[in-house]
Amino acid sequence: MHAPTHGDTWVGLTAATLPIGPAYEWAVRPDCGAVVLFSGTVRDHAVGRTGVQHLTYEAYDEQAPAKMNDIALEVRERWPATGRIALLHRTGRLELGESSVIVVVSSPHRPEAFEAGRYAIDALKASVPIWKHEVWDGGSDWGTGAHDVVSPESLPSRAGGVG
Numbered sequence: 001m002h003a004p005t006h007g008d009t010w011v012g013l014t015a016a017t018l019p020i021g022p023a024y025e026w027a028v029r030p031d032c033g034a035v036v037l038f039s040g041t042v043r044d045h046a047v048g049r050t051g052v053q054h055l056t057y058e059a060y061d062e063q064a065p066a067k068m069n070d071i072a073l074e075v076r077e078r079w080p081a082t083g084r085i086a087l088l089h090r091t092g093r094l095e096l097g098e099s100s101v102i103v104v105v106s107s108p109h110r111p112e113a114f115e116a117g118r119y120a121i122d123a124l125k126a127s128v129p130i131w132k133h134e135v136w137d138g139g140s141d142w143g144t145g146a147h148d149v150v151s152p153e154s155l156p157s158r159a160g161g162v163g
Helices: 020-027 064-078 110-127
Strands: 009-014 034-041 054-059 085-090 092-095 099-107 130-136 139-142
Touching (some): 020 034, 020 085, 020 099, 054 085, 064 085, 085 110, 099 110
Antiparallel strands (some): 034 099, 085 099, 130 139
16 A cells, blocks of 8 residues: 555555555645644454454445545545545454554644544544454454444534534
8 A cells, every 4th residue: 555646635445554654754745734643553352342352344345435535525624724634444354453544634733633633533433334343252243333324524523623
């Protein structure tokens, strides 16, 4: 998975290790004084499940990148000064400590970068068709907190955002 050579949006799915350093470096622009990077990692527990051993992510490959692009468009609508946006998610089996998702947002100022990054990860979790299967000490099953997929436009912004 390589950064785009043109444009300011990078979305994608990969079974490979996420390019955290390259995504951060790609997001840096001369007009942006803030880069916020969020990395979601596999942890050893979930609600009601201790001793999580590993996760497997599946995605609707034809729809997930399009939904990620929708999120990037909505970020730019709500925070027009946004510089670059990366939304990248792993698929396949992941071990404890591995990054399953990264969101990177650059902006001229930190408040907008933080707000846009928070919105982007929340929107990704709510609107992108990606499913998590957990294996823990007591068994295995799909992740807790499953819900219907919603549109990014329907999600509220946090403090300071528009919408």
